Amino acid sequence: MKVLVCGGAGYIGSNMTAMLREAGHEPVVYDNLSSGHQKAVKTADFVKGDLADFDMLVKILTYKQIDAVMHFAAFIEVSESVENPLEFYRNNVCNTHTLLAAMEKCNIDKFVFSSSAAVYGTPEKTPITEDAATNPINPYGQTKLAVERMCHCQSQTGRLKYAALRYFNAAGAGADGSLGEDHKLESHLIPLAIEAALGKKDEIKIFGVDYPTDDGTCIRDYIHIEDLCSAHLLALEKLNYENELIYNLGNGKGYSVQQVIETVKKVSGKNFRVVNDLRRAGDPPILTADATKAIEGLGWEVKYPELEAIIETAWKWHSENPNGYAD
Numbered sequence: 001m002k003v004l005v006c007g008g009a010g011y012i013g014s015n016m017t018a019m020l021r022e023a024g025h026e027p028v029v030y031d032n033l034s035s036g037h038q039k040a041v042k043t044a045d046f047v048k049g050d051l052a053d054f055d056m057l058v059k060i061l062t063y064k065q066i067d068a069v070m071h072f073a074a075f076i077e078v079s080e081s082v083e084n085p086l087e088f089y090r091n092n093v094c095n096t097h098t099l100l101a102a103m104e105k106c107n108i109d110k111f112v113f114s115s116s117a118a119v120y121g122t123p124e125k126t127p128i129t130e131d132a133a134t135n136p137i138n139p140y141g142q143t144k145l146a147v148e149r150m151c152h153c154q155s156q157t158g159r160l161k162y163a164a165l166r167y168f169n170a171a172g173a174g175a176d177g178s179l180g181e182d183h184k185l186e187s188h189l190i191p192l193a194i195e196a197a198l199g200k201k202d203e204i205k206i207f208g209v210d211y212p213t214d215d216g217t218c219i220r221d222y223i224h225i226e227d228l229c230s231a232h233l234l235a236l237e238k239l240n241y242e243n244e245l246i247y248n249l250g251n252g253k254g255y256s257v258q259q260v261i262e263t264v265k266k267v268s269g270k271n272f273r274v275v276n277d278l279r280r281a282g283d284p285p286i287l288t289a290d291a292t293k294a295i296e297g298l299g300w301e302v303k304y305p306e307l308e309a310i311i312e313t314a315w316k317w318h319s320e321n322p323n324g325y326a327d
């Protein structure tokens with residue numbers, strides 16, 4: 001298939017683009033480079049463009065004869081979403097509306113959407129199944145849920161087939177060593193701990209040590225980037241005969257912030273300062289996935305079930321590329 005990868009210069013989108021190519025598809029990356037890196041696009045045509053630009057989208061979808069769209073181009077920082085909710089709704093919801101309208105105009109009906117565990121808010125029980133209540137506790141999660149609902153309504157018309165993939169914590173780097181995680185403003189735990197291990201930062205802060213967990217720190221479910229992407233490929237294929245797919249993508253295993261930091265120390269062989277800090281707004285104590293539906297429904301196999309193996313790939317990329325794609 002010819003696949004338009006919106007946000008294909010970003011962390012997840014660039015890995016997806018590489019995997020699409022390897023699987024025999026023809027990816028075309030569409031990215032405004034507001035946070036992505038053109039250097040991360042290695043095996044696809046690249047078009048610099050904005051999702052707000054309906055006419056440009058229609059041109060690209062038509063000219064490139066696109067069959068399906070994958071959409072990774074969204075703002076992701078939860079705390080920023082609390083500061084600037086309108087920006088989040090504009091980029092994550094309004095621009096996705098523009099993209100879906102352009103697809104409709106071009107009669108393209110296959111859509112794979114990056115949703116998030118953030119749609120669940122603070123879950124009543126973990127691991128979370130897809131039928132759990134969706135009560136996002138921040139604007140970021142609300143924008144992801146709003147897009148899921150928009151897709152659902154559009155799918156009811158028969159003009160859209162979509163997969164909403166609810167990511168838990170994407171982590172690690174691609175096996176060939178060429179693609180990694182390089183956010184302009186880094187806020188994620190694993191890359192920040194690695195920066196501390198590399199001596200680029202003096203310390204890592206733990207946001208909250210009084211959560212109701214064994215060691216008092218938050219528990220998350222880390223899923224390797226290649227495992228995340230392989231589920232997208234399977235979902236794309238399944239859209240040939242299904243209209244509406246919703247899956248959790250996680251490992252099903254939780255690790256605390258403290259455990260992640262200890263694992264980064266072990267893998268890197270470096271010690272660094274760890275400072276206990278206050279809770280960060282909008283953090284649920286525990287988020288772990290029940291991914292049985294994706295495993296059974298897609299035939300999805302997780303290659304990296306262990307945190308240590310995931311962190312090893314991240315450490316390798318960051319230590320070989322200490323300045324990210326700027327090298």
Ligand code: UFG
Binds near residue numbers: 167207218
């Ligand atoms: N954390 C620290 N110190 C840091 C950074 C993070 O203690 O310097 C903690 C956070 O408070 C949280 C955990 O580490 O408890 C993981 O935080 P991340 O920022 O790495 O990831 P999140 O779980 O907050 O966010 C991820 C995605 C979001 C998505 C969310 C929903 O990045 O886009 O999962 O599951 F909304």
